[in-house]
Amino acid sequence: MFDFSIVTNWVNDLLMGFLPSWAAVLVECVIIGVCVLLAYTVLALFYILYERKLCAWFQCRLGPMRVGPWGLLQVFADMFKILIKELISLKGTDRFLFKLAPYIIITSSVVMLACLPWGNGLQIIDYNIGIFFILAVSSVGVLGILLAGWASNNKYTLIGAMRSGAQMISYEISLGLALISIVVFAGTMNITDLVAEQQSAWFLFRGHIPAIIAFLIYIVAATAETNRGPFDLPEAEHELVAGYHTEYSGIHFGFFYLAEYLNLFIVSGIASLMFLGGWMPFHVPGWDGFNEIMNYIPGPVWFLAKAFFISFVIIWFKWTFPRVRIDQMLAFEWKYLMPLSLLNLVLMAVCVALGWHF
């Protein structure tokens, strides 16, 4: 597998050659920041179109078709519109918190995106607690949602924020436990090492039953964590208009919107790293010719393709399933999903201890 650290080290050496080290680091930080924000925007735009086209396909429609060929430029038009809209400030809101909330949400999702490695060596910091850090950052987002709901001084947003708080805190447990099962299996929390472990076969196949259960739990919990259907009740438009971001306008609303799409990519990315081998190509044992061809496809393409596939599944059930109710959702988590993930963790530990895996 091509190691991208060769490229990054070369850039580093080049800068160090004619700049003092502090200036080199500064320049690198700026470059990285620009790259991350650019990736963030491009991905968000892609995801908006991706979801709109997919849901149109599910619903016997065409989706956006007017702006550009097959409506490809529609998202740019939408983005432009959202940028030039007025930021409305409301009476009776807590001004500071009201304006702070979208930034907290967008920050948490940008930080998570920055932590995802896209290829071998294509990452900002290779933490030894990488996956743990991502989980920790993802919990910051809920703070922004609670603030948004509270500061808007509106009954709908408050109910939406309360639902969201209850939901995200509950489902984080299952999400964490599902990932911990894999960490137990791999024996490391470093994402590069986790992916390297999957050189021979993906964890989904290597860990057989407990890994498959962990994968399913992860997908369900991740859907809930990102507030997507059928768990989109914090912003259930049929009851709460738009939930916690009812009162936002312009780019502040856009931040919530972008963060939601990016969180979809991030949870899909984590699933791809933890279960589907990240940037590792798809190999079938014994088919050497086939495996050889697969190796020619670069790592980032594999990573993105896997992430988009999981996003496709999540989008698919969002547009098919009805929405659950708050009590049903919490009962599902605390009565079924969490005990199941605990059991699964034990099962995984037993499997690892007795060597019942590939």
Place this chain on the structure above:
Amino acid sequence: MNDIKEKILSICPSATFEEGEYLQINVADKDWFPLAKAMKEDRELNFDVLTAVVGMDWKEAYGVVYYLTSTTHDWDVVCVKVEAPDRKDPMIHSVSSLWKVALFQEREVYDFFGIKFINHPDMRRMFLRNDWKGFPLRKDYDADPKLNPIPKDDEKNEDDTRSYVEDEKGKVTCVPGKVFAPGDYVVNVGPQHPSTHGVMRFRCAVDGEIVTKVDVVSGYIHRGIEKLCEELGYPQILHFTDRMDYMSAHQNRECLCMCIEKAMGLEVPERAVVIRAMMDELMRISSHLLAFGCTAMDLGATTAFFYGFREREQVLDIFEKTCGARMSMNYNVIGGVIADLHPDFVKDVKELIRIMPERIKEYHKVFSGNIIAMNRLKKVGMLPLEDAVNYCITGPSGRGSGWSCDCRKKHPYGAYPQVKFEEVLEYGCDSYARYMVRMREIEESVKILEQLVDRIPEGPIRAQVPKIIKLPVGRWYQQVEASRGTFGVYIESDGGKTPYRVHFQSPCFNLVGVMDLCCRGNMIADLITIGAALDFVIPDIDR
């Protein structure tokens, strides 16, 4: 009939009778409540359904005409006429403690006639603003815009209500009350809200996520159709019916036409009768498909919504070809229908009959069988049979509580006696049962269409009617089974070119009346699904 007369005379000797379309009982206000109680509770009479409440202004006195139906005695209908003794301050005893449907119906009468109902627990206006001056349906109402200028400020939420309580000596006092308790956390839903299916407003007291009380605030799109009718000739009032429940446009309009035809003694040609029945059933299919789609969408399953609309388009295309419009078709006229069928009609209907069974299977696959949908709809919005009868919840919603109330079977009209179909009943009493009744009714409607499509007789499409239509003096009441329940038209004529009084008894008004009952103890999310499963249409409430 004579048994009923004797029985009523034994209860209330002062009652007098008039022969008309139905047996009419005239009773004084002081005897009315005991008579009503006896009529409801007596085993032999057992008038358990209050079908219609019509406020009246007879110039010499205000009054109310009640239509009562007995479910056990062959769906007999009687009409009770009660006059308020005092024209200056008209008061009539409320029957809302006997028939709960009167809770809303009497508020409507109060709103338009200013008749106060003694012992009614919540005597507020129903449709008009609380600061409205005058009672519009009174004959001496002054419609001067200076009296009620276009308001420039928001209407205040009125939490004050009142009740006129009679003590033992017969003295009536006004007792003030409050709609919500002081500590209630009230969430406002509507009038502009994504899923109230129109301009409807609910004020809900919630305890956490659980709804403890729902107060219905309606009238945002009230057009005063009944008042408008009083100044127009009979052919001119027909088009209003398409604009009430626009999802039952054909049935509503047929009902008004049938009422006028009945009063005129007009015979409708056989071809028109069959065409009307087919249009009714197509309308019912389109309405139930919309209900399916909206229920799914209110639960968040947007894809199912589009599936329902796909087939609905096909029905609307059939309407467009024959009637020239997809909505507000204006198709039925007095004496028949306005235009002959489009040459493609039979072919298109056969195509619809061919695809519908498969498509319904698809709906069940994508939505009805879904575990989340079942959990969201089952045991939610319980409406027991007694309440359904008491609140007069007819149509699919009533049949979801196991109440056999199909007007096509109980008071057969038009081409329905010629066709075989089953009255769909479900006994779940919950939202899911109501939803399933609709889905199965689509199948029944397809069956009816199947029987009629090859049997459309040749002949004229409408009878000869005089240029100027005048009805004889009298009162008539006609019911049909609209998509959402029994739709009734009341016409009182003084022999002139215009009706003296027209009243439309809409099923949706009763449906919205049970929102409070159904939603209590359920969650906010259920408020929306209960509304979707009851499937009320707002223009039908705000006539």
